[in-house]
Structures are given as C-alpha cells and as structure tokens.
Amino acid sequence: MVERLRHLLTLRLVQEIARTGSVRKAGELMSITPSAVQRRLQLLEEELGQPIFERLPNGMRLNPAGEVVLQHIRQQFAEVERLRGSLAELSGMRRGHVSIACSQAVVSSFLPSEIVAYQALYPDVTFNVEVLDHLAASARLADFTADMALVYDVSNPPDVDVVVTVPQRIYAVMGAGHPLAHRKTLRLDECLAHPLALPNPRFGGRVLLNRALAASGRQIMPKIECNSFEFLKAMVASNNYLTFQIPIGAPVIAGSPIVTVPVDSRDIDAGNIYFRQLRGRTLPIAAQRFADQITRSLSTYEPVLAPGA
Structure with missing residues (x-):
C-alpha cells in the first residue's frame, strides 16, 4: 500500500486526463504544468510497457489497456480511502467520506434524514449524493465511484450484493x-x-x-x-x-x-427498494458505519403516507 501511495498523484492525473480528454486541463486542475503531466504519463506507460491513451488531434482518449488501468486506479483509490478511514478512526477523528448513488424516490425525505442523523454523531464525515436511475447507479458501484446504491428497481444485477430489500x-x-x-x-x-x-x-x-x-x-x-x-x-x-x-x-x-x-x-x-453494495468490496469505516445505519432503518421501515392513503 505504501508503494502505491507514491503514485497517487500520477494516478489522479490519469483520471483527470481520461475525464477531460486533455493533458492541459488535467494539469490545470491539479496545478501542474502540461510538460510535467506528460513526463509522469510517459513514465507510467513505460512502467506498464504500453500506452494507455490514444493521442488524437483533438485530445486524449483511453485505449482498451487504459480502460483496464482506469478501473484498477479506481479500486486503488477506494483502498486508499479505506486506509484513511482506519487511520482517522485510530486517531479518534472519525473522519471520512461516503458516496451514494440513489433513486429520486429516497432523496425527498428518507436519505436526508438518515444523513442528518449520521452527521449528528460523526460531524466530520462528508457525503456525495448522486441521483441516478437504477442502471447508472449500478455502474457507479462497478467503477468504485459510489460506495453504495439505494435504488428502486424491478431486477437485481449479478455483480452486486443486496443488503436489504424493501417491497x-x-x-x-x-x-x-x-x-x-x-x-x-x-x-x-x-x-x-x-x-x-x-x-x-x-x-x-x-x-x-x-x-x-x-x-x-x-x-x-x-x-x-x-x-x-x-x-x-x-x-x-x-x-x-x-x-x-x-x-x-x-x-x-x-x-x-x-x-x-x-x-x-x-x-x-x-417493486423493491434495494440497498446494494459491490460484491466483494470492503467499504471504508465511515461508509460501512453509514451502511449499517441504513440497513437498520430500512429493515424497520414503515411508510408514512399523505392523508388520502
């Protein structure tokens, strides 16, 4: 893990080049000159033994090898976040970050109340909530950009674990x-x-x-x-x-x-509300603690409806 940490800046640059399609834009976002970005990218490609980007007239695009590398990078950052959570827990800071992909149905009341209750106990934990349809939410789990998904769906993808199902x-x-x-x-x-x-x-x-x-x-x-x-x-x-x-x-x-x-x-x-996680992934401490809270809340969930029901 320590050896991986030395390459974090380079890996973040690869992510930004892939996202923006530009060495210059990636460098601006990371406050690094384009020439320094190019050097880091070239060194990485030399270590890997092959290029990971197509150099196009209008920018940069990941090639098939680059798609594999990017997925690996996302896994590495997920592991780094888990390490940081463990270290914060040891120091008593209880910091961390939780990323959630969810359906619109849970954002009007259920999820906000859960986050407020969690941050009352752990105020230094930050959240990112992205409202998506069930297919896009599953994709966020697969590429490690979401720790968990809370979605309304009529099926269940094979690469995820269902923690709780609520009809x-x-x-x-x-x-x-x-x-x-x-x-x-x-x-x-x-x-x-x-x-x-x-x-x-x-x-x-x-x-x-x-x-x-x-x-x-x-x-x-x-x-x-x-x-x-x-x-x-x-x-x-x-x-x-x-x-x-x-x-x-x-x-x-x-x-x-x-x-x-x-x-x-x-x-x-x-249909069902599914609380999902990527199969085989170990969440950072802050995310796992929030997942445990959501699991308890959904397991005892009773709908409260407007007066006509």
Missing part, C-alpha cells in the same frame, strides 16, 4: 382537489381515465406500469413525461394531473397539497 407498492399521487383524492384505494383503469404526468420509461415505477398495461394489451400516451419527480409533484399539486410514486418517495409533509392513494395490487405489481 414498495405503487401509489397514485395527485392534488388534494383531484376527483380521486378521497378514495382509499384505486383500480388502475380509474387512474388512466385522468391526465397523466409520468416519469420517463427508464424509471422503475414506469417499467412496472408499462408491464401491467402490456399484459392487458393497453397503451398510454401521457400528457407529460419528465425525469424529475419534484417536477411531477408540482404538476399534480396545482393541476388535474395524476402521477405514480412509491411510499418512501411520498412522505407526509404538513400543509402539503399532495395526496397519495394505493393502486390495487391486482392491477400492478410491487
């Missing part, structure tokens, strides 16, 4: 003045009779909706599609639109104009 039914979400807002449960056909504002087809809830429609030979043409649930909630709050969400993404907020009503499980299958 989530589909709920209709609408404004308090919507004609269906007073109901205790809804059939899917009743929902489809109203103007729809739906998440894009890549989102887990939309996948389940499309499957349910395909099984009965039906199709829908939503009035609005969007990749932001905050936008969709704003649309249904002030208009006659209806959208769909899962309980963890539709918490009770005092004075909220939003009402949620469960859709009959005979009409549409439930």
Whole structure:
C-alpha cells in the first residue's frame, strides 16, 4: 500500500486526463504544468510497457489497456480511502467520506434524514449524493465511484450484493382537489381515465406500469413525461394531473397539497427498494458505519403516507 501511495498523484492525473480528454486541463486542475503531466504519463506507460491513451488531434482518449488501468486506479483509490478511514478512526477523528448513488424516490425525505442523523454523531464525515436511475447507479458501484446504491428497481444485477430489500407498492399521487383524492384505494383503469404526468420509461415505477398495461394489451400516451419527480409533484399539486410514486418517495409533509392513494395490487405489481453494495468490496469505516445505519432503518421501515392513503 505504501508503494502505491507514491503514485497517487500520477494516478489522479490519469483520471483527470481520461475525464477531460486533455493533458492541459488535467494539469490545470491539479496545478501542474502540461510538460510535467506528460513526463509522469510517459513514465507510467513505460512502467506498464504500453500506452494507455490514444493521442488524437483533438485530445486524449483511453485505449482498451487504459480502460483496464482506469478501473484498477479506481479500486486503488477506494483502498486508499479505506486506509484513511482506519487511520482517522485510530486517531479518534472519525473522519471520512461516503458516496451514494440513489433513486429520486429516497432523496425527498428518507436519505436526508438518515444523513442528518449520521452527521449528528460523526460531524466530520462528508457525503456525495448522486441521483441516478437504477442502471447508472449500478455502474457507479462497478467503477468504485459510489460506495453504495439505494435504488428502486424491478431486477437485481449479478455483480452486486443486496443488503436489504424493501417491497414498495405503487401509489397514485395527485392534488388534494383531484376527483380521486378521497378514495382509499384505486383500480388502475380509474387512474388512466385522468391526465397523466409520468416519469420517463427508464424509471422503475414506469417499467412496472408499462408491464401491467402490456399484459392487458393497453397503451398510454401521457400528457407529460419528465425525469424529475419534484417536477411531477408540482404538476399534480396545482393541476388535474395524476402521477405514480412509491411510499418512501411520498412522505407526509404538513400543509402539503399532495395526496397519495394505493393502486390495487391486482392491477400492478410491487417493486423493491434495494440497498446494494459491490460484491466483494470492503467499504471504508465511515461508509460501512453509514451502511449499517441504513440497513437498520430500512429493515424497520414503515411508510408514512399523505392523508388520502
């Protein structure tokens, strides 16, 4: 590990060259002259015995060997972060960094409250939260840019370990003045009779909706599609639109104009919130401690829904 640490600057430069496609830009970001960046890159390629970048007229691009090297670099930085966490723990500082890839459903209430509770105990731990669809979140785990993923999905990739699974039914979400807002449960056909504002087809809830429609030979043409649930909630709050969400993404907020009503499980299958980690990876102490907290919270999770449910 100590030997690897001597090469950290060079490895970071390789990451930045790969990201920006430019030796000059990588050097500017790292406050190093382009000629010094070139020397470090050449020395690394000599040690490896082959080039890792294609030199193109408009910049630099990783070749197949470089893609392998970049994946190795990401693994090395993950190991370095774990080492730093262990050293901080020994010194009593309890510092560290946690990187999370997550679905939009958990960012409105669940994840913020978990981070606040964690930082009350460990205020020196920093977080990076990236909101992604389930495919992109899995990719972040695979390239070591995320420590964990908290996603709503209808399947499970083979290269990840599922720590906790929480079933989530589909709920209709609408404004308090919507004609269906007073109901205790809804059939899917009743929902489809109203103007729809739906998440894009890549989102887990939309996948389940499309499957349910395909099984009965039906199709829908939503009035609005969007990749932001905050936008969709704003649309249904002030208009006659209806959208769909899962309980963890539709918490009770005092004075909220939003009402949620469960859709009959005979009409549409439930999906799952998955808490995932990359198979075989040992997390840094700060990330593992937060993962343990999330595991406990999800294992005892009970949805709190808006008044119409």
